[in-house]
Amino acid sequence: MNPVFLAIDTADPARARALVAAVRPHIGGLKLGLEWFAANGPGPTGALAREFGLPLFLDLKLHDIPTTVAAAVRAVAPLEPALLTVHGAGGRAMLEAARAAAPAGTAVVAVTVLTSLDAADLEATGIAGSPAGQALRLARLAEAAGLAGLVASPLELAPLRRQWPAALLVVPGIRPEGAPAGDQKRTLAPREALEAGASCLVIGRPITAAPDPGAAAAAIAASLR
Template sequence: MSTASTSARDRLILALDVPSQAQALALGGRVAGHVGMLKVGLELFVAEGPAVVRSLREAYPELEIFLDLKLHDIPNTMRGAIRSVRSLGVRFLTVHAGSGVEHLRACVEEAGDELGILAVTVLTSQDAQACVEAGHTRAPAELVVRRAECAREAGCAGIVCSGQELPGVVETAPSLLRVVPGIRPAGADAGDQRRVMTPARAIGDGATHLVVGRPIHRATDPAAAADAIVAEIASVL
């Protein structure tokens, strides 16, 4: 996916944070043509399994699927899981970046050319205190940049980070896709996210793709909510 040719709509990823395939398919139908990609996360995948991915691909072939499982295990187990994911035909898969370059490189090798590995740097629900509690001696921004370096060296397609770390990541790994969750339009509730940012600010600071969930799927008109975010993205491209 070339960022130079990526439209504003293609940069918007809807997180299908719903508990059932029926709800996912219904929500996909409401936003098809208004977003560029659908993200299947742990709640939906654990509830419905690989079948939900196949159903979404069949129902909405124009939309790519981003499987957000944040896998983290020994390399041999990761290779097996990634082989299974490849059979689903998804565009991106997330893995945690905390195990280092060789671990990430094994993931990239197993993924091949059709499946892009996105390395999750630091969760957007974590702040500096949470990092300390987890035993880290570096601040979130330092951890993100270091893990972006590992992702670049391993050949990952991109990383996942909060918008607040974008300047350091753009400088460190300009060739990587920069997928940013924790996006909240001005005035929206931050919920359980700690390091949030508006769509325009994130794109302006270097995000290539934005993940948005609740501000769209909880809206009275999800398509209109998506369109408003796409317009905001387009205003800074």
């Protein structure tokens, strides 16, 4: 199975379709997040994934009281997402509510520490210690709540895989060698992330911002073979 999920970094449906058409042979799924969902809603979200026959990673990062999160999970269930994100920091009751509300074919995964944050950012929010330490704490919570896995920086993969061997580890912050990091502070190259234990690689701008997205996606796919 191709582990690459293309992050659609646009709210424009025409642009999104053109991107997916260009890279379709080289990716394994689509990641649609808040920008897309806020602009287009559920109808076009499901339609885009169905049009190209790709698994949908619905990256909404739900974070609210348990009842509200469960209701939101049920509301998006008709889209049949293969993956759905909630924030691990929402607590065990919220995570359990999300898992219970999800359809059988949807893997609910907990976001640990955003890849745009580092230790100084965490300290500013009152969280002591390293991103890796916080990711491990939230991993224990997610496993206890019965979730399928985690979203985590590639730099935390090795300890997370040791702590939770069966976890589905979904990894953003993937940057091929030489690609600009942008607002990502904790990154790794695609093959390195797979070798460290990643299950799925979420890749956006290195493909979507490339002069030739199809060639960029093909090069990444080749690097994983």
